[in-house]
Every structure is written in structure tokens, then in C-alpha cells.
Amino acid sequence: MPRPSTPLLSPDRIRSTALAIIDRDGLDGLSMRKLAAELGVQAASLYGHVRTKDQLLNDIASSILSAVDVTGFTVDWREGLLRCARSYRAALSSHPNIVPFLAYGPAGRAESLQRLDLLHGALVSAGWSRREATMIAAGLMYIVFGSALSTFSSGFSADPADYSDRYPHLDRAHLLPGVARELDRDSFEMALAAFVRGL
Amino acid sequence: MPRPSTPLLSPDRIRSTALAIIDRDGLDGLSMRKLAAELGVQAASLYGHVRTKDQLLNDIASSILSAVDVTGFTVDWREGLLRCARSYRAALSSHPNIVPFLAYGPAGRAESLQRLDLLHGALVSAGWSRREATMIAAGLMYIVFGSALSTFSSGFSADPADYSDRYPHLDRAHLLPGVARELDRDSFEMALAAFVRGL
DNA sequence: GAGTTAACCTAACACTGTTCGGTTTCTCAG
DNA sequence: CTGAGAAACCGAACAGTGTTAGGTTAACTC
Known part of the structure; x- marks a missing residue:
């Protein structure tokens, strides 16, 4: 053909x-x-x-990241951080299987950089030093990527026998897969809230 | 032969x-x-x-994770969280190239589970509910893995021209690779401190 | 000393991303 | 309306991957 x-x-x-x-x-x-x-x-x-498979994956990644919204800083920086992190996580968790690729490769994507630039600028004009702004942005990315990798709730076995004997405090861990999505979201919200509150 | x-x-x-x-x-x-x-x-x-390459990688991962120390809960739970997170990150960042594999696969490694069990138990006996303990442990893992993936400081170009025009607030981002390790550690410490303080 | 087993080998299978050269059809200039 | 060139696809191949089957020899055991 x-x-x-x-x-x-x-x-x-x-x-x-x-x-x-x-x-x-x-x-x-x-x-x-x-x-x-x-x-x-x-x-x-x-x-x-x-051009190559890697380029294809990068293009897909860029189109996913372009959905991240960083325009929430008009209110105040705390609210801006919360909105930015939620939007980032939402974008990632809509296609969870590609997150390892995002986390793997370099952060040199134009979409990432542009959003990072806005975030950094907003923090600086809120009174943080440049170094502090960088560290806060990094910390936010830790929570977003850590949670999107969702190494946690999923990945547990659904068989109670895997836990009850050896790990007494995890005797209900077999229930985790059933509520994984909800628990992952709540854990993310809790970690995010604690992080922003503790700044 | x-x-x-x-x-x-x-x-x-x-x-x-x-x-x-x-x-x-x-x-x-x-x-x-x-x-x-x-x-x-x-x-x-x-x-x-x-048995297989995957099994080999899992064995290597387990031996790395067995260095994680979760015995810091004798003092109080905040101190325990800090020590546990630092120890975890130290273990991961001593072999950063294998972290993507850890983050990728399921969390079903015996070494992880055993440490998670101790952590969970310590939080519960400190007065947190089981659900809260799970979320706190998850949040801690977010920060540890997010930071160990070190998607952040490394991954920036060392060429100033890559940033100065397009991203005004990132005009010093080209300096990041030079101080990546230090900045990553400081960012981790800051995120961890903020998280624990905000609980 | 014979038999078994452990440790290595060669060769192959089915897969991967990618490139080269070829064939056909479409598009457009003259 | 013809001829040139580009565009879009294909078959076959290359070097690499993880893994298995079957063979060879040395070391251990009785």
C-alpha cells in the first residue's frame, strides 16, 4: 500500500x-x-x-503538562500554591502510566519551564528570596510527583494473608487497593496542606 | 570454558x-x-x-532499602518522622540511578513493608488514627521519593541562553547544576520541615 | 573409578527502535 | 496535458534486548 x-x-x-x-x-x-x-x-x-520514540513521548508529555494551570496567584501565594499543585496533580493523574517517563527524563520541557517561571516569580514578589522560592517550588514538585507516581496505595496486595502475620500494624493494608484512588487523593491533600501551612 | x-x-x-x-x-x-x-x-x-533481570533489580533494591532506619521513634513522633525520612532519602540518593526503578514497580518489597509497619505503628501509638497514620506515611513517601527522583535541580541546562529570554524569573537557572546536590538537599530539608511542622 | 550435578558455553527465539532503498500516488509547474 | 518532484507508505535489514534449550566439561560424591 x-x-x-x-x-x-x-x-x-x-x-x-x-x-x-x-x-x-x-x-x-x-x-x-x-x-x-x-x-x-x-x-x-x-x-x-x-523523529524518534523518545521525541514522541516528550511531545505527549508536553501536551499533558500544558493543562497545568498556574494562574491562581492573584489571590495570595498560599492559595496559588494549592491551586497550582492540584492542577499539576490532576494533569498527571489523568494519565498515570506516563508519569514514570516524566519523572525520569530531564525537566527541560518548555511547558514545565514556563510554569515554573510563573510560580517562581509569584513567590518572589510575595516576599520570598530567590533561593527560598526555588526550594518551595522544588518541595511542591516533590509532593506532586511523589503522589502522582502513586507508589503507595496501589501496589499493595489484595490478599490479607500477605500482611497479617508479618506486619501487625498493616493488617488492613489489603483493603488499600479498593480505596486507593480516594486515599491517594486525601493523602495528597493532607501532605499539601501540611506543607503549605508549615512554610 | x-x-x-x-x-x-x-x-x-x-x-x-x-x-x-x-x-x-x-x-x-x-x-x-x-x-x-x-x-x-x-x-x-x-x-x-x-531468575530474571527484574528479580535481580528487585534484589538490589531490597538491599538498598534495608539500610533505611526507622528506629528514631523512641524520642517522639515528629523526630521519628524526620529521622526516618532522612535515612530513607540517604539510602536512595546513594544510588540515584536506581530510584526510577523503585518508583516504578509495586511497593510490595518486604523491606519497604517492614519499615512501613513500624512507622505506622509508631504513629498510631502517638495518638493518630489509623487512617491519619496511613496518610502521613504516604505524605512522607511523597517527599522522599519526589526528592530522590531529583527531577529538579539536575535536569536544568547549564547554558544561560536557554532561560534568560523566555523565562525572566529563571535567569539564574543555569547555575543550578553546579549547586544541584546542595540545593536538592536543602529543598528536601525545607519540604520535610514544613510538612512535619504543618501536621 | 563411575555417576551426578554444577557451572559454564553456543545458538537461537522473539522482541525492540531505527534506517535504507524502493514503489506508488499525489501535487504542481510549464 | 505532460513531466518533475515530493509525499506517504512498505519490505527488509541492523544491532541491540531478555531469555531459553541443549551441549560440554570439570568438580564433587559414593
């Missing part, structure tokens, strides 16, 4: 299909051949629209 | 060599063939001592 009348591929279609695969099968579940098959195409054809 | 007089391989030697490669070349820099070559052996020979 050479050069069809209407193109089968476009960067947008490739990106959204790739993201769908990641959401469905995890980060390791995405391969160029599988992506191509899902688009009704051979793997080599993708490289006419995408 | 069949069955040498003294064995070339042992689980310990494999683990430590693998960890050395990870420390030197990063997580992606570890392949079974490269590991085998470094041990003076063919790749297939490793599988007499190690």
Missing part, C-alpha cells in the same frame, strides 16, 4: 493513539510496531511523522 | 557488579550481556544464579 489518497497518519493521530495505548497497556506496552499496527500501518511509516 | 575450578559467579558478585554498572551508566546502561561481560562470562550463565 503506497501513498494512499488521504493520508492515514498525522502527528496528532499518532500522539493520541500512542497515549491511548499507554493508558491501556502501560508505558512498557507501547512499541512502535504495536502503535503502527493500531494505526493500520507498518512501523517504518511512523518515522515520516515522528 | 566449562565449569571452572573456582566459580566465577555468585548472586552477591552479580548484584554488586550490576549495581556498579547502574551507578556508572544509569539504569538503561545495564544489560545482561554487558553485566556478563563485566564478570568475564557469557550472558546465559547469569541465569543459573538469577
Whole structure:
């Protein structure tokens, strides 16, 4: 099948299909051949629209991060921090399987930097020193990424026998997967509130 | 070379060599063939001592996590949280390249669970509810893992031109790589202090 | 000294990201 | 309306990955 009348591929279609695969099968579940098959195409054809797989992932990451809202600093800086962190986490947890990639690679994405710039500026004009502003922004990212990796609630076994004997204080840990989402959100809110309150 | 007089391989030697490669070349820099070559052996020979690569990484992770100290709760729970978090971060940041793997997989490692059990119990006997204890432990992990991923200071370009035009508040971001380690530690300490104070 | 087992090997399988060269169809200038 | 060139796809290949099967030899055990 050479050069069809209407193109089968476009960067947008490739990106959204790739993201769908990641959401469905995890980060390791995405391969160029599988992506191509899902688009009704051979793997080599993708490289006419995408430079490399890494670039593709970066583009997807950027489009996810562009949903982060940092415009909440008009009220005061505490409220701004809360809103920014919530928006960041919401963006990440809408596609949790790609978070390891975000956390892995360098923070050199334009979307990240632009938002970081606004955040930093808002903190400085609220009276923090530049160094303090940097550390506060870092601390906020710790909580956001730490919570989005969701290493915590999910990842527990659903079998009570895995815990009851060896770990007496975790005798209800097998219930965690059932309430993971809710508990993760509440833990995030608690950590965020404690952090901002303690500044 | 069949069955040498003294064995070339042992689980310990494999683990430590693998960890050395990870420390030197990063997580992606570890392949079974490269590991085998470094041990003076063919790749297939490793599988007499190690079940799979994933299991090998898990074993390495466990040995790193076994250095985490959660015995600081004899004083009071705040001090215990601080010590536990510092010890955890120290363990992770002594081998930063393996942290993405830790953050990726499930938290079902015996070493993690045992420490989590102690932490949870200490918080409950300090008067927190079980749910609160779980959320506090989760929040602590957020900060520890978020900071150990060190997505932050490292990952910035060392070229001022990358920032000065587009991101006015980040005009000194190019200095970050030079002080990354120090700044990351200070940011962690600040986030941890703020979190514990705000509880 | 014979038999078993442990430790290594070579060769292969099925996969990965990526590139090269080829084929066809579309687009556009003359 | 023709001819040139680019665009969009494909098949085949390369070097790499984790892993397994089957073979060879040395060391241990009785």
C-alpha cells in the first residue's frame, strides 16, 4: 500500500493513539510496531511523522503538562500554591502510566519551564528570596510527583494473608487497593496542606 | 570454558557488579550481556544464579532499602518522622540511578513493608488514627521519593541562553547544576520541615 | 573409578527502535 | 496535458534486548 489518497497518519493521530495505548497497556506496552499496527500501518511509516520514540513521548508529555494551570496567584501565594499543585496533580493523574517517563527524563520541557517561571516569580514578589522560592517550588514538585507516581496505595496486595502475620500494624493494608484512588487523593491533600501551612 | 575450578559467579558478585554498572551508566546502561561481560562470562550463565533481570533489580533494591532506619521513634513522633525520612532519602540518593526503578514497580518489597509497619505503628501509638497514620506515611513517601527522583535541580541546562529570554524569573537557572546536590538537599530539608511542622 | 550435578558455553527465539532503498500516488509547474 | 518532484507508505535489514534449550566439561560424591 503506497501513498494512499488521504493520508492515514498525522502527528496528532499518532500522539493520541500512542497515549491511548499507554493508558491501556502501560508505558512498557507501547512499541512502535504495536502503535503502527493500531494505526493500520507498518512501523517504518511512523518515522515520516515522528523523529524518534523518545521525541514522541516528550511531545505527549508536553501536551499533558500544558493543562497545568498556574494562574491562581492573584489571590495570595498560599492559595496559588494549592491551586497550582492540584492542577499539576490532576494533569498527571489523568494519565498515570506516563508519569514514570516524566519523572525520569530531564525537566527541560518548555511547558514545565514556563510554569515554573510563573510560580517562581509569584513567590518572589510575595516576599520570598530567590533561593527560598526555588526550594518551595522544588518541595511542591516533590509532593506532586511523589503522589502522582502513586507508589503507595496501589501496589499493595489484595490478599490479607500477605500482611497479617508479618506486619501487625498493616493488617488492613489489603483493603488499600479498593480505596486507593480516594486515599491517594486525601493523602495528597493532607501532605499539601501540611506543607503549605508549615512554610 | 566449562565449569571452572573456582566459580566465577555468585548472586552477591552479580548484584554488586550490576549495581556498579547502574551507578556508572544509569539504569538503561545495564544489560545482561554487558553485566556478563563485566564478570568475564557469557550472558546465559547469569541465569543459573538469577531468575530474571527484574528479580535481580528487585534484589538490589531490597538491599538498598534495608539500610533505611526507622528506629528514631523512641524520642517522639515528629523526630521519628524526620529521622526516618532522612535515612530513607540517604539510602536512595546513594544510588540515584536506581530510584526510577523503585518508583516504578509495586511497593510490595518486604523491606519497604517492614519499615512501613513500624512507622505506622509508631504513629498510631502517638495518638493518630489509623487512617491519619496511613496518610502521613504516604505524605512522607511523597517527599522522599519526589526528592530522590531529583527531577529538579539536575535536569536544568547549564547554558544561560536557554532561560534568560523566555523565562525572566529563571535567569539564574543555569547555575543550578553546579549547586544541584546542595540545593536538592536543602529543598528536601525545607519540604520535610514544613510538612512535619504543618501536621 | 563411575555417576551426578554444577557451572559454564553456543545458538537461537522473539522482541525492540531505527534506517535504507524502493514503489506508488499525489501535487504542481510549464 | 505532460513531466518533475515530493509525499506517504512498505519490505527488509541492523544491532541491540531478555531469555531459553541443549551441549560440554570439570568438580564433587559414593
